[in-house]
Amino acid sequence: MRIGAIEAGGTKFVCGIGNEHGLIEDSISFPTERPDVTMGKVIAYFADKRPDAIGIGSFGPIGLRSGSPLYGYVTTTPKPGWERFDFLGTLKRSFHVPFGWDTDVNAAAYGEAVWGAAKGVDSCLYYTIGTGVGVGVYMEGRLVHGLVHPEGGHMLTRRHPQDDFPGLCPYHGDCLEGMASGPAIEARWGRKGAELPPDHPAWEMEAYYIAQSVSTAVLMTSPEKVILGGGVMQQAHLFPLIREEVRRNLNGYVSAEEIKSDIEHYIVPPGLGQQAGLCGALALGLRAYERARTSGAVS
């Protein structure tokens, strides 16, 4: 089987072809430009690959409500040309195959549930903490959409007592993204996170905000696994700091051995590593293929 996968980020696109076991056989990456340029490259990439289905995990907000006139669109974004762009429709005109369509973080959560760190459980949260912060939500075996789709990266925060950084989210100032994204680290400390040593106070503060959000998300949604990915989480020394702070926050209230005595396997990096997003899109494509086959739309 040949499943197409598109990890559509605000900064770059990754397109790939993989199989039903989650193996990516080929991929390319290019910067996100205006939709006509970018979609031209996407279509050119898949043109000779004859995919059986295509899955897309897209930056957003996007339209996910089936039946809505904006289903398949990128809805509101400051990125030139992408506001109200019919992402899915554009591809459907070129490829007559089943399509999977969800947010980039939901795709990654799903990929992790199918082949990664959340394989074998029915729920997980997937955080990406990088240029922005996003949270994919997979509960009771389903990706959560609801009214629009989760936007957990913008959760309100309780301020760290030593932190006077105002936050840089244009909507909320000191929400999670405003305080803990890569650009927030750089704006607060005057240097990129990658240039700060592991014993720099930036990391204790970073762990404080991430752990606060994870604690609240665990209380709110009770996931079986919390997966932390994205550029900032390449700093592996953050994991023990975050786990310790989550334990401190919950203070024994959630009486699950997974948290109380095995938090090292509860709050984890992506099992699919840097490929979580692309494999997630692949998993969405595979699911779309299987659903279409079940319904008789493909043989």
Next chain:
Amino acid sequence: MRIGAIEAGGTKFVCGIGNEHGLIEDSISFPTERPDVTMGKVIAYFADKRPDAIGIGSFGPIGLRSGSPLYGYVTTTPKPGWERFDFLGTLKRSFHVPFGWDTDVNAAAYGEAVWGAAKGVDSCLYYTIGTGVGVGVYMEGRLVHGLVHPEGGHMLTRRHPQDDFPGLCPYHGDCLEGMASGPAIEARWGRKGAELPPDHPAWEMEAYYIAQSVSTAVLMTSPEKVILGGGVMQQAHLFPLIREEVRRNLNGYVSAEEIKSDIEHYIVPPGLGQQAGLCGALALGLRAYERARTSGAVS
């Protein structure tokens, strides 16, 4: 059809009999004592009622993971005799009918989804704000359990700038329950909420904490409806304060007309009023009956 319903609270139990349309035909209420006394009354109530199924919404934490040795139990609680009490098993020994079993707040969320304010949508949050604070989570047409079950009442809070009340949650101090429950209002202001006039500063502060939690929960889970119930929410003047503060918090970020221009119908009181919990248990019982019938266990 005759469906039994049990709303098992930490302070009082309500038992009732209702039909498949959500109509409660008879009910009784008694204080929660030790399990042997309380369960004796429950069993006596249903003994001559010949229910076709029984649904239970219970205070917790409770065991919900099927296959776990603690499935059907109240797990950890300071209430004398209830810790590790086999609630479901005790009833199953007396009544050989299908049982529904979930938390009190999940039951209420489900009742609201079937017959109440969230009828016709696939997701809602049900808050109860009273002696404690709890949040039932219904997403993509399913009640959320995950690792244990949601405990959103204990979300961390950002402190109101004029509030120096330390909070009274024994686990977290100033979590949502610690700051916004009925006992927190009374401890902070020296009077019960019901005795404070609508223009008392207590209410702006109360709305601040509730709205903060609702904002974060909306960002995290994207529900189609947010239902606020419980004793504190009997103060109807809280609703406009909360809606306004949620709108201020989100600041236009969640681009859904339901929030932007119709928040009066988005953050609402229970459609089932004070019966949300009992009707929710009824809905769980009805669902258990239907599942058993589908699987051939009852005819």
